[in-house]
Amino acid sequence: MRIVVMSDSHGRVDRVKQVIEQQSDAELFIFLGDGTKDFHQAMRGVPKEDWCVCGNCDYSSNDEYTILAYVKDILFYCTHGHQWNVKYDLDQLVNEAIRKEAKVVLFGHTHEAYYEYRDGIHVLNPGSLGHPRGSLYPTYAVIDIQGKNIVCNHIRLEEQH
Helix, strand or coil: CEEEEECCCCCCHHHHHHHHHHCCCCCEEEECCCCHHHHHHHHCCCCCEEEECCCCCCCCCCCCCEEEEEECCEEEEEECCHHHCCCCCCHHHHHHHHHHCCCEEECCCCCCEEEEEECCEEEEEECCCCCCCCCCCCEEEEEEEECCEEEEEEEECCCCC
16 A cells, blocks of 8 residues: 655645656555645545645644544554654654554654654654755655555655646
């Protein structure tokens, strides 16, 4: 199963659409805030499952701030991250994921692509589609699940001209 994770598009609905087109074989699309309107617009008419959490810049969003849900038998914890101070360190976020017994925690907010396997948890930030930091290019992530194997990768979005 392939899952696509995006965050922080900040008005770049074109880039969200481009990711959806490039990853059309994915079964689930997850958006981690700061561009929920972009994500909902891009997903219109796309017959795929999607999850979306609200970020600190999604002022009129009706989306929740967190999602705790299973993919197959793997518990995912999704959040934008601002309420866990992820720009400073990940300890609060990881401790919350441990408390919730999640095996995958997904966050945005920092605009930097990040992955770590820590305390039995896959900790992943897809980076930013709108304003990347630490990279010249917008990034997103894919998670491939085969049985109990979870493989996380960042993908650089190649701009279409």
